[in-house]
Amino acid sequence: MAIDTNERATPSGIRRNPFYSAADWQSLDGNGEAAPGAYPFTRGVSPDGYRRKLWTMRQYSGFGTAAESNQRYRFLLDQGQTGLSVALDLPTQLGYDSDDPRAEEEVGRVGVAIDSLADIETLFEGIRLDGITTSFTINATASIILAMYVALAKKQGSDLKRISGTIQNDILKEYVSRGTWIYPVEPSLRLIVDTIEYCSTEVPRFNAISVAGAHFRDAGATAVQELAFTLADGIAYAQRCIERGLDVDNFAKNISFFFYTHSDFFEEVAKYRAARRIWAHTMRKRFGAKQERSWHFRFGLVCGGSTLQAAQPLNNAIRVAYQAMSSVLGGATSIFTAAWDEPFAIPTQESAELALRTQQILAYETGVADVADPLGGSYYVEALTDATELAVTRVIETIEEQGGMVRCVEEGVVQQMIADEAYRKHGRLERGEDVIVGVNRFQTEQQRELTLFALDSASQSTQLERLREVRAKRDPAAVERALERLRETLISKRNCMPALIEAAEAYCTIGEMAGAMRAIFGEFREPIVV
Amino acid sequence: MRVVVAKPGLDGHDRGAKIIARALMEAGVEVIYTGLRQTPEQIITTAIQEDADAVGLSILSGAHVALTRKIVAGLRERGSDDIPVLVGGAIPPSDVATLREAGAAEVFPTGALLSEVIAAFKRRGERRG
Numbered sequence: 001m002a003i004d005t006n007e008r009a010t011p012s013g014i015r016r017n018p019f020y021s022a023a024d025w026q027s028l029d030g031n032g033e034a035a036p037g038a039y040p041f042t043r044g045v046s047p048d049g050y051r052r053k054l055w056t057m058r059q060y061s062g063f064g065t066a067a068e069s070n071q072r073y074r075f076l077l078d079q080g081q082t083g084l085s086v087a088l089d090l091p092t093q094l095g096y097d098s099d100d101p102r103a104e105e106e107v108g109r110v111g112v113a114i115d116s117l118a119d120i121e122t123l124f125e126g127i128r129l130d131g132i133t134t135s136f137t138i139n140a141t142a143s144i145i146l147a148m149y150v151a152l153a154k155k156q157g158s159d160l161k162r163i164s165g166t167i168q169n170d171i172l173k174e175y176v177s178r179g180t181w182i183y184p185v186e187p188s189l190r191l192i193v194d195t196i197e198y199c200s201t202e203v204p205r206f207n208a209i210s211v212a213g214a215h216f217r218d219a220g221a222t223a224v225q226e227l228a229f230t231l232a233d234g235i236a237y238a239q240r241c242i243e244r245g246l247d248v249d250n251f252a253k254n255i256s257f258f259f260y261t262h263s264d265f266f267e268e269v270a271k272y273r274a275a276r277r278i279w280a281h282t283m284r285k286r287f288g289a290k291q292e293r294s295w296h297f298r299f300g301l302v303c304g305g306s307t308l309q310a311a312q313p314l315n316n317a318i319r320v321a322y323q324a325m326s327s328v329l330g331g332a333t334s335i336f337t338a339a340w341d342e343p344f345a346i347p348t349q350e351s352a353e354l355a356l357r358t359q360q361i362l363a364y365e366t367g368v369a370d371v372a373d374p375l376g377g378s379y380y381v382e383a384l385t386d387a388t389e390l391a392v393t394r395v396i397e398t399i400e401e402q403g404g405m406v407r408c409v410e411e412g413v414v415q416q417m418i419a420d421e422a423y424r425k426h427g428r429l430e431r432g433e434d435v436i437v438g439v440n441r442f443q444t445e446q447q448r449e450l451t452l453f454a455l456d457s458a459s460q461s462t463q464l465e466r467l468r469e470v471r472a473k474r475d476p477a478a479v480e481r482a483l484e485r486l487r488e489t490l491i492s493k494r495n496c497m498p499a500l501i502e503a504a505e506a507y508c509t510i511g512e513m514a515g516a517m518r519a520i521f522g523e524f525r526e527p528i529v530v
Numbered sequence: 531m532r533v534v535v536a537k538p539g540l541d542g543h544d545r546g547a548k549i550i551a552r553a554l555m556e557a558g559v560e561v562i563y564t565g566l567r568q569t570p571e572q573i574i575t576t577a578i579q580e581d582a583d584a585v586g587l588s589i590l591s592g593a594h595v596a597l598t599r600k601i602v603a604g605l606r607e608r609g610s611d612d613i614p615v616l617v618g619g620a621i622p623p624s625d626v627a628t629l630r631e632a633g634a635a636e637v638f639p640t641g642a643l644l645s646e647v648i649a650a651f652k653r654r655g656e657r658r659g
Contacts, residue, residue: 090539090540090591091540094540094567102540104596105593106540106591106593109593110592174542177544177545178542178543179542179544218545219543219545220545306545309640310639343620343640343641344621344622345622419548422545422548423553426644450622450623452622528563530555530563
């Protein structure tokens, strides 16, 4: 095959030159980029990079019952993981109790089953909430999970002003690409503003939202689209908070972001550098934030996902390692490195350990964490950062011209853009234009024997038994009172967090709380886009 | 030829289902894409009402065996077991045989080629038509 030496582009379509020089770097002020820790933070939000604090190593994990997942968390913490990331099963994400007919076959499969505060208590047994940060990938039922977490922190005697963590709580991208929506858009946005408002004063160190582009990306979006849609979502949430009357300098600190790092090394570095710059300008100039920390763009990310392949699966460990390095060079706040066996199942303890070790080797052996933004000043990286900023800004403008992100999501505009890109990308792969090692080049016939994770077949029945016990032991009058107060609050449009916390403390189940919301809010109707 | 592409269960990952649906359409097949969170009963009803020549299920949550069993059994109970059910998704290699035993006409584990999938739909669907 003839190699075209003339034209090269990033997967987002940004042209790549054969080499870069000073002539390619049009820095905004002509004096080069501001130092790390200085506005607009292209080079990082901290002047010393990772010296004071490494990124958080936060492996997405959870399966079966709370007791089984607690074992895995303790194992990971013992191995040097520095934060928790809770994977929840689909019934929990969709507000169904484990004994709901719609939950059948799904209990404990893609994450841990949580029915009530009792499960959250078990999940964190032996773990002090004021000594760890916890991230929950939870969206439609995020307010309920936050209520349970706060209830547990209070029970443990942890100071709410000191506990820290993240709920994903980003419903707009669920409608587009991840699919765990429940309610229509408006009541869902109200719940999100409720949680941001509550956290900004009561649990100030908690990220009430992690605006996530990762799922756009894994659904097929390019890096430029991923960042543009994510920032457009962030803008939509910030606008809703301001409409509620919240002060931008109070809530900005409670917003974080989440991405996928895929395999194009420099495109990813440039994406994160551009993201910090655009968000800083947005918060300062558009929303008038005055405090420096309101301008900071903090983000977690995941390496792996749709870049991981079933063919020659051990290669995935190598892909993830490169992705993790570009994430660190891009200045990530927290990183999840997926395990090599992710295309098949959730990880075994062994593959999960290797994934964690990948980050530890990066942090402690390679030296990349010693200097902030080590690629700053590279003609190529600076030029690519500028080009990414420009391309992302254009996509955001296109969305705003079409009525903004909320409208584009309701009408399926974003869904269509992603589906188009996914289809194009798949075509390039099948035609061999994009090379994936082991998939369309360098294939081998032999199949390796795989030892994969299998869910304990007793998990589901154990969870159902636990749920029966909780229902039998709790005070039915307190449950009914709490649910009645919740229903009143939902109708009243007051902030629902205090009522949700009371309901969690009364051991109301997630199905009861989400059921109250379903009855009042109704359900979203998905626009069918192919 | 008419194919129902369905997302059974609670899983929300629809990239694969949408790519299959689009490629089938480009191959001249009429496609009914159900959208997310279809119960087995809903999928069975859609397949029969639309007089589908084949049903494609895309499942990435790990619940593929149980969901496939229910849908195949439901079609059989309604006398529509001539509608072939093709299954794809995050399926470990060791589950391929199990899914076949459960009544799946074809199984496409992670990494299957789009061209193979489309060819299989055409083969299975035309055999019925």
